[in-house]
Amino acid sequence: MNKEIFIDIETILSKEQLNKLKLDFSKPDLTTADIKNLSDNLLYDIFNLSIKPLTKENTDDRIIKAKEFINQNLSESLTLEKVANHIHLSQERTRHLFLEQVELPFSQYVLWKRIKAVLTSVIQGKQTFFDASLQYGFTDQSHFNRFFKRMFGISATVILKNSRFVQFIYPEL
The missing domain is CATH 1.10.10 (Arc Repressor Mutant, subunit A)
Known part of the structure; x- marks a missing residue:
């Protein structure tokens, strides 16, 4: 018996969430950035992740700089110490600020x-x-x-x- 395994979005999201999603994605003036943000939010909802996208308006500049550093160095060894040094903070302050802003531990x-x-x-x-x-x-x-x-x-x-x-x-x- 060949049984396909997939995630049925209707079992994960409520009817209200699905209707809102349909409205959001059908707006005629959506930009690429809007679609990316809507898509990211949908991924977080589907996988019930605790992290949400951060915007420059609600994020400490040092965390934005830390995230950029992480993105640029994903194929390298990334330690809290390296990131803390890059943003000129102590490891403990970086750990605290990261958890506060990103709502997820650094690692x-x-x-x-x-x-x-x-x-x-x-x-x-x-x-x-x-x-x-x-x-x-x-x-x-x-x-x-x-x-x-x-x-x-x-x-x-x-x-x-x-x-x-x-x-x-x-x-x-």
Whole structure:
């Protein structure tokens, strides 16, 4: 028996959320940035993530700088110490500010960014799972798969095999 596994969005989001989503995505004057923000918010709702996109209006400049540094160095060893030095704060202050602003511990945020980078690279056809996993800080593909399954409860391979259900994925958070 060939059973397809996919996420039924109607079992995750309420009828009100789905109606709002339909209205939001059907506005005629949507910009690319609007679509990206709506898509990111939908991902957070679907996977019940605690983090939400930060805007420049509600984010400390040092956290914006830290996030930019993280994004530019995902394939390198990223430690709280490196990021703290980059934004000229102590590690403890950086940890506190990061948790306050991003609402996620530093290490979990970096892990989330790396997982997203691997998936983005694979979906866009730039790399294999193996190569992308290595590039973005995982020891091998099975290391990546363990973290992905722990975070989402489903394997990345299953999601990608059913990628027609994944209509957007952005490397930015």
